[in-house]
Amino acid sequence: MKHIKITMALAVALAGFTSCDEDYDVTIPTPDVPYDAEMEAALSKYDVLTEYASKAGVPFGVSVSPEDFASKKLAYSIVATNYTQVEAPGLFTPAKLINEEGVYNFSSLSSLISTAGEAGVSVFGPALCSASNLPADYLKKLIAPIVIPYEPVEPEVGEFVLTDFESDELGKTYPMTGGSVSTVEEDPDGESGHVLHVGAEGNVAAYSLPTFEVTMPEGKTLAHLKMVVFDIKAPGSGGLYGAGLRLTIEGTEMAYGNCTSFGCEDNKWGRGLIKLAFEPGKFSQSDLDKNTFKMAIGSATGSGNYYIDNVKIKWEVAGDDTGLDNVLDFEGDNIGKDYPTTNGGVAKIVDDPEGKSGKVLQVGTAEAPVKQSFAKVTIKLPNGHKLGDYEMFQVDMKTIKGQYGGGMRFIINGREFTGANAASSGATEGGPWARGGIRLSFVDSSDPSRYLELTEEEKALTEFEFAVGSATGAGFYYLDNYTFKRVVSTEDTVIEKTPEEKAEIIGGEFDKWIDGLTAATGDKVTDMIIYDEPFDDESAAFNWADYIGEDYVAKVQAKINENAASDMRYFVSQTLVISDNTPAEIAELKRVIEALEQKGVTVDAVNLVLSSTFSEDYATQEGLEAEAVAAMQALSAFGKPVRISDFAVRVIDRNNLGVNPSTINISERRAIGEYYAEVIKAYKAALGENAIGFNLSKVLEDGSYVAPWAGGGNRNYIYEGLVNGLTK
Known part of the structure; x- marks a missing residue:
């Protein structure tokens, strides 16, 4: 240019x-x-x-x-x-x-x-x-909602040895809940050093348990207690049987099956066999908030003369909300308490026949099985939840007789629904517990035999009469852990x-x-x-x-x-x-x-x-x-x-x-x-x-x-x- x-x-x-x-x-x-x-x-x-x-x-x-x-x-x-x-x-x-x-x-x-x-x-x-x-x-x-990403929270678990008695001097005694004594001695089998001898010849521990002071790790409280584990050596005449094992914390007692139900043998060490699950529902919030508390363990027998060793405390901080609300586990009931039935027959509280899960509801007996009759309970849903918040009901069932019949019957405030029989959910005659096996969905209609569509009125319920059982003329079975599963979201939290x-x-x-x-x-x-x-x-x-x-x-x-x-x-x-x-x-x-x-x-x-x-x-x-x-x-x-x-x-x-x-x-x-x-x-x-x-x-x-x-x-x-x- x-x-x-x-x-x-x-x-x-x-x-x-x-x-x-x-x-x-x-x-x-x-x-x-x-x-x-x-x-x-x-x-x-x-x-x-x-x-x-x-x-x-x-x-x-x-x-x-x-x-x-x-x-x-x-x-x-x-x-x-x-x-x-x-x-x-x-x-x-x-x-x-x-x-x-x-x-x-x-x-x-x-x-x-x-x-x-x-x-x-x-x-x-x-x-x-x-x-x-x-x-x-x-x-x-600038005006977008605050999004808190969902992050799965795994449970935090831990354990510690409360005592193995090795640091205790021989002859040291621990306080008892009643009479008799508990003394640190050498293992009579000569295997594990120091152990705790509960009772003594001529001074047996009659329904009296050794007591320990427990201090949880920093930031943990009684609410985080999961289980107490210990070894026991008990003779048949000195604690192997009796009324079963006991765990008492701050004066509140929890009962379990006897030593044999945990696999222990007469006068032999059951190393790590005794596992007593903590039942937080029995405690007040003030107790659950304690970092240090008094705990007693042992066999509820009138002739206690046995040995304890290696007492461990297992704890857990819950992870994500699973949505499972166990609204009725019968642990707060007294043994022998009767529940009403829809058509007569026995429904009462007994110890778990397997000795593992505390108290359960027995429906019918071998001599007098229930006939088309179902135990009635009152359900109170926790934390203001409504029945419509839940997607499923489940219950544990152990059948002696009656796993077939006309199927499982569910009754909510008088409205009946008949579903698949218990056998289809894993219950067998005289067999083990079908844990969570009996299920009824409120949202999944893919299996009509296990689906109940709630009415709007039922969705609004927070408390209602509920009956569940096998529609059979020869019913003899056990029920435990009436659990309702809420719909739990794993989506991000969005705050508009x-x-x-x-x-x-x-x-x-x-x-x-x-x-x-x-x-x-x-x-x-x-x-x-x-x-x-x-x-x-x-x-x-x-x-x-x-x-x-x-x-x-x-x-x-x-x-x-x-x-x-x-x-x-x-x-x-x-x-x-x-x-x-x-x-x-x-x-x-x-x-x-x-x-x-x-x-x-x-x-x-x-x-x-x-x-x-x-x-x-x-x-x-x-x-x-x-x-x-x-x-x-x-x-x-x-x-x-x-x-x-x-x-x-x-x-x-x-x-x-x-x-x-x-x-x-x-x-x-x-x-x-x-x-x-x-x-x-x-x-x-x-x-x-x-x-x-x-x-x-x-x-x-x-x-x-x-x-x-x-x-x-x-x-x-x-x-x-x-x-x-x-x-x-």
Whole structure:
């Protein structure tokens, strides 16, 4: 590319500009394609654009790049002598000006205002309110719910040796719950050092147990006790049998089967065989909170004379809530307590015949089996839960007789349901416990024989009469651990913000935007868009109004007016592409403006961001020009001043493909200029005094849109079209 001296046309463009105090580089690069001398000569007769715009009463402006404008080179020179207003559509929006930290940077807006002031032109202000061009992701993140990720919590388990008596001196005694003694002696079998001898020849321990002080690990309490484990050596006449083993803590006794039920043999060490499970349900919360407590263990016999060794404490801190609520395990009942039945027969509390799980409910006897009769209990669900909170019921069952019959019967407050028989759930005649084997689902209907659909009334129950058993004429079985399983979520915990919290957060963000924008514009910008792109509201990714109210536009307008140093002129702005539908869009925009005004918003004028197409095909272009003229004529329907913003013309060829302006010939440029003239004339004719401004999209042509000045700075016939539109 070569450089030439300033042409006559450009000299006209720069007229009046050289009076500025500062010096600017006005050496203009020429286009690679030779500029048409005839066109240059023809255009040399025209004055600067402001002369024609002023006489026509239609201010002319142009869109600029703030950075290019601030460089005070060619674009600045052209603007300063030919236009009266500048704007930068789409650049000064919340989405464009905010950074990752949520801070708005208005420096480019401040620069544009400052440079415009030096050039002697005004600035058409950006939009105050809109649902478009917002930092939606940032704003949504501010009001997003707090999500606490679900993390599975495994149970924390541990154990420690309470005593193995090795550190005790021989002859040391431990206190007893009753009479007799317990003394540290050598293992009579000579195997494990020191052991504790409970009772003595001639001084047996009659229902009296040795007592120990237990201190749980730091942070652990009685509530975390899982099991007490110890070794025992007891003769048949000195503690192997009796009433069973006992664990007593802070005076509360728990009963278990005798030593043989744990696998011990007569007068032999049962190493690690005695495992007494703790029953927290029997204790008050004040006891469960204790870190140190008194504990007694041993055999409940009237002739105790046995040995204990290696006492261990096992503890557990619960992990995730499994949702299993064991609402009835009978451990709080006395042996022999009777429960009512639906049709007669025995239902009473006994010790587990296997000696493992404490007290259980026996239904029927070998001599008098129950016949189609079921034990009735009262269920009280814990912690305010309702039956509808649960997905399943399960119960342990051990059958001596009656695992078949007519199936399992479940009765809730008198409503009966018959399910699959106990045998199908693992219960066998005279067999072991089917732990949790009898099940009834309230949610899974895949197996109708094990599904009961609760009524709405039943779902609301917190306490109810309940009966379960085998519908047989020869029932003799045991039941234990009536357990209801709640629906337990493993999903993340989501804490939603309240509408009030969201309004406060978003209101603060909106105030931050408005305060920053008005501080940047100050009293130097009096034309502002009060609401931008209303047609985009329904599809907007975020809308201020959804959180701070539909009246927020009127409120912010009142706030600005209160603090403004001079009168403001407020516009509603909408982007339209000129087509045969533009008059209908204008009518719709009029309705939108009226709706805003009904909400208390003052709308002084309308700003239309318009773009159009010029076709190289003559017939097509005739239609396009008719559409453009019709669009201008429709503007009068607003009944308000109308400003055309960022008016852009894209040229297409006969195949509807875009044409680079640098390839357009002279005659075609004149035709495009005539198109501009017709649009401007129609705009003036339709609006008269309400034609308050016409802004072009480009100072200089680029690869997409035409402009009155070519890239090198020379005017072309589009300039002539502007003049004709203003003067004819």
